[in-house]
Amino acid sequence: MSLVRIAARIAAVQALKGKTSVGDNVLDSEIGALDVDGDGNLRSTKPKPFISVYTDEARADDNQLRAWVSNGRTEFLFEAGVTAAHAETDTETGDSLLYPGVPDTDAAFEFHLDLIARQIGDALSDPENEWAEIFRKFTNTIVRIERSRTSSGAKDGTRLAAHQVKVTVELVSDPPKGEPLSARGPMALFFAKAAELTGLSGRIALMREQLIGTPLEWEASMRRFGIAHSEADSLLITPATVAEGGLPIVAVNAQPAQIAGGPV
Template sequence: MLGRTALRMAAIEALKGNTLVGGNVLDSEIGALDVGADGNLRTDQEKPFISVYVEGAKLEGGADIRALHRSGPTELVIEIGITAAMVETNAETGESSIVGLQIPPTDPAFEFFLECTARQVVNALTDPGNAWAEIWRGLSSGVARIERRRTADATHGVRIAAHQIIITVDLLPDPVYGEPVAATSIWQKFFDKLATSTDPVTVKKRAAMLALLGDPDATLNSEARGDGSA
């Protein structure tokens, strides 16, 4: 569903550069923080990170064929992680400190890092001056539920700590295939904002998403002919 993709992409862009993890905001890299076969937490990251991904969505009651364009209540997961190895070392003194905070790397300090970063996530997503956050907010009719979780573990002697923020939003319906996207809609704002990116992957993603919307002119022409083709 395009709404799920857009929600995730907008959240990632809104967070980049606006928290203590800097630009290390990962797209759907669930394995960035994983549970191994031995039950221990593991990460493949070398510096503090945020991983953003979309989980379940469920739409119930009164659904017709057009409901296929709707995701309904959808869970967006924002996962913040850090390990004891993710520290900065002062070249002059040799002392280590928490990245971005310049405080000793103790367990309370790692927890403090996660709490500060979680607050920065909230600040970024609610910032009226953050264009991507405005799009993120506009893709749903509102927040239905917020859940916060904390986890910590020690794997092979390396302490791992993480926080999760699970935001359940009621996503707006996807644009209907073959129908024009209104110039004032949040979808047009989303595609216009994507068009400003110079990242080649983002450019290709935008093109692919637009292709999934169909060609309104072709649809209108087929309806005028009465041939039922799309």
């Protein structure tokens, strides 16, 4: 329903890549990155530590008339997971390390996940991070930040721990269909920056197509607020003589009218 929701999530994913301890292993809405098996054990099939970004529940309370473009408060979920299977053996010491200098222990798991949570906040508030700047422009304010953790030990001895950071933000409204984008607005900036990405061109094209429409100001206003034609007429939003939509021009008589009294 929301193009802003999609764009903000993509911006968050791109903003985190290469900016945390998981490197580029930042996933967009990858369902199953963390899962629960038939025995109730938490599991992950990912070969190394990861962050997965989701958009979850949203609620727009202060809606104007019948507007469908309001996004309201939206939950962004940042899930980080690490398992004993992600550890590597130090060739010199033989020790099992989560990453250099950090041993494969339960305390190290918690250290890693707490560190990731901090790195997420640092990356998304970095003034030098262009993708983070776009994400911030999509959000009017951060309403709430919640953190939770879970862990599991499978029967085969594999240990896994995960943290979730839930950030509730006030998202800006979607641009109405047919309304020109502001060159300095977040959606225009997103489309310009997204042109650098590979593998997302199809999705970006579909998002652009959704915004194409009749570029008439009064129609855009009706779409933005969900106004009925009778209401628009009463509010003097619609043109009095359909000047913008236009009656079809059948013929044009370019001959000047005869001046009374004949030629001078």
